[in-house]
Amino acid sequence: MRRPRKSRGDGRPTIADVAARAGVGAITVSRALRNPAQVSATLRALIDEAVRELNYVPDLHARALASTRTDVLAVLVPSLSHTVFTDVLRGIYDGVDGTKLHVQLGNTRFDPQEEERLLAGFVRQKPSAIIVSGVDQTPASRRMLEEAGCPVVQIMDVTDDPIQVVIGFRHREAGRRMTEHLIQQGYRSIAFISGWMSGRSLERLYGYQEALAAAGLSEPCKVHSLSKDELTALASRADSGVPPFLEFSRPSLGREMFRRAKELAPGLDAVFCNNDSLALGVLFECHAQGIRVPEDIGIAGFNDLDFMDACYPSLSSVRTHRYRNGYAAVTAVRQMLQGSYEGPRVVDLGVEVMARQSTLRRGPDRA
Amino acid sequence: MRRPRKSRGDGRPTIADVAARAGVGAITVSRALRNPAQVSATLRALIDEAVRELNYVPDLHARALASTRTDVLAVLVPSLSHTVFTDVLRGIYDGVDGTKLHVQLGNTRFDPQEEERLLAGFVRQKPSAIIVSGVDQTPASRRMLEEAGCPVVQIMDVTDDPIQVVIGFRHREAGRRMTEHLIQQGYRSIAFISGWMSGRSLERLYGYQEALAAAGLSEPCKVHSLSKDELTALASRADSGVPPFLEFSRPSLGREMFRRAKELAPGLDAVFCNNDSLALGVLFECHAQGIRVPEDIGIAGFNDLDFMDACYPSLSSVRTHRYRNGYAAVTAVRQMLQGSYEGPRVVDLGVEVMARQSTLRRGPDRA
DNA sequence: TTCATTCACGGTAGCGCTACCATCGCGCCT
C-alpha cells in the first residue's frame, strides 16, 4: 500500500517506511535515530528492527535541508603533496572515524586567495566545524572564520590570538632549538636553506637567527627563496604534473642549494634545512663530494619524516606531531560541538629535537 | 514583503528571493543557473544581476534532495600516507577544479572490508561518479559498483575486465621490465623485497618471476611478507601514530630486509624493491656496510618518487604516472557524465623504466 | 486563415527529513 511505485525519487526506503513498519510516527523514528534517549526502549527496539529489515539509511541531504545544519567538517590544507599535511589528514580522518562527521577537504595549494575562495564556499554550506592550517589567514578569511558560526580550529602553528582554538607548535621555537643544538655541537657557520618561504618557514628562520644572535654568531649566507623562475626551471618533470610550489621540498633542490651555500660561504660547517627532503639532498651532495658528515658538515632537517633515521649517517631533525595534531583537532572539534571543550584556547603540542649522527660530532648535548 | 523574518532557516537568500528580485519565476532562475541555454538572454541578464546583488549561492542539499542526484565524486584510496596515492589525489583535485563536482574522499586503509563499508555509504548517497583504486575489489564491492548507476572508474591498475572503465598501468609488466633491465645489466642473483603484499605488489612480483624464468634465472631468496608481528614491532614509533600498514614502505624496513636477504642469499647482486622507500633504505645499508652500488649491488625501486634521482648514486625506478592517472580519471568521469566518453574501456598509461646509476654497471641497455 | 509545433516560462507538488507545537497520559502537589 505504501509507496506504490513512486514517480520520482529512487527506490530507497524513507523514514516514513520505517515508521509504518514499526507502527510509529515518522518523527519518533527520526528521534530514535538521532537521540535514542528521547524514545522509550519498547519503541526503540521496534524501530531498530524495522531499520534493519528495510536496510534503511537516512538521506543526509534531506537531513541537512530540514535541520539547516550538516555534519560536514571542512578541512583546509595547503597541499596534498607534502607528507606533513597528509599525516595531519590521516589524523583527522582517523579522528572522524566512527563519528557522524564527514570530512570535506579543500586544497589551498599554498595560495591565500585560493584559501579565501574555498572558505567562502565552505562557509556557505554551513559546516559543523572548520579546521584550517596555519594562523596567517588573510583578513577576509579570518573574518569569514569568525562569522562562520561554528567551531574553528587552527592547526600546525601556534598564535596568542587564535580565532577560537589553535592546536600546533611553535615554529620559531623549533627553529631556535635545533640551531642551539647545532651550536652546542660546535658548529659555528650554520646556513639555513629553504626553497620557499611560507609564514611558518619564516618563523623557523627567525628562530634560527635568534639562536645565532644569542651565541654571537652571524648568518654565513642567505640561501632561501629561490626565484620563481628558478623554481620553475627545476620543475622540469612537467610530465608528472608536479606543480612548481612542490619543488621547494625536492631533494634535488637540496643538493643545488647546498652547492650554492658552499659557494657563498666556503667556511660553512652546518646546514639547517627547512624540510627533510632538502636535508636528504644535502646529505647526498655531501656523499657525492666526499664531504664527511658530521665531521665536516652537520646536517639538520625539519619534520622528522620516516626516512631520517634510516639514512647513513642518520639525519637529525625536529620531530613535529602531525598525526597527533590532526587527531587532536578533531577531538577538540567534537568536544566544542557538544559544548564540552575544556582545553585552553592555545594548545602547544611541542616539538622534539631528534639529534642523530648527522649533527652529533661531540656526543649528546650537555644539559 | 517576501520572507519577513522567517522563523527557521538561516538568513541566506533563496532562489525565490532571486526570482522575486528579477521579476521571474523561481524555476526560471533554477534553469538559468543550471542550463542557461534554456532561458532567453534578457531574463538571463536580469537573473544574473539579481544573483550578484543578493550574493546568492544555491543550496546543494536542497538541490540534491530535489533532483535525487548530487555532484559528489566519490574517491576511494587505500592510504593517505603514501605519496603514490596523494599524487593521484592531487591529480583528481586538480581535475575537479572549476567543475561542479565535489570530491568525497574515502580512506580504505588497505582493508577490503573497510572499502566495502565506505562504498556502501557512498553508493547510498547516489554520487555522480565513483573512482576506486585498483581492480581487485571484493565481490560485494564489485556488485555495489556495478549497480551504483553512475560512472565508475578504476585506477592505478589495469584489467581486461573492468567494471566500466579502468585507467592505470600493468604492474606485472612494470615488474617484468625492471627485472629485464637488471638482467641486461648483468645482474644474476636478483632479490625482490617487499614489506607487505597487496594485489598490485603481487603482480609486480609475478612480473619479476616471469623475467627471471625467461632468462633461466631463479629467485635467490624470498624476502617478502614480513609477518604481522614483525611489522608491528617495527612500528615502534607509536607516538607519531604511524599505523602498522604504513611500515611496509619505511626506509628502515628496507635496511632490515636487505640484511635479511644478504643472509639468505650471500651471492646476491641486485635487489628490486617493491617501493622507493625500501630502495632508499637499501642504498643506505649499502653505504653503511661499504658495499659499492652499482658494482657490488644493483638497486631498483618502484614509483620513481622525487628523491630517487637526487640520491648518490641516483636510484633506478619504474616511473608511474600517478598524477596523470588521477587527472585522466576525472576527465573520463566528466565525459562519461555528459555521455561523450569515447575512450576505450581499458586505458594503459604505461610505465617508464628509469635506469639510473644504481643499476647501470654496463652503460645503457642494448635495444 | 488555421492548426500543429516549438519555445519560453511559470505553477504546483513534492524530494526526505526535522522544528515546532499539540496531545495524551501519568504522577505529584496543594
Place this chain on the structure above:
DNA sequence: AGGCGCGATGGTAGCGCTACCGTGAATGAA
C-alpha cells in the same frame, strides 16, 4: 478533586530546490 509539570509521542508545516506538466505566444506549414 483539580491543577500542574513532565516525559513520550504524533501531526503539520516547512527547509530550498527541481521534475513534471501546463500555459501562452511565436513560428512555420498547409
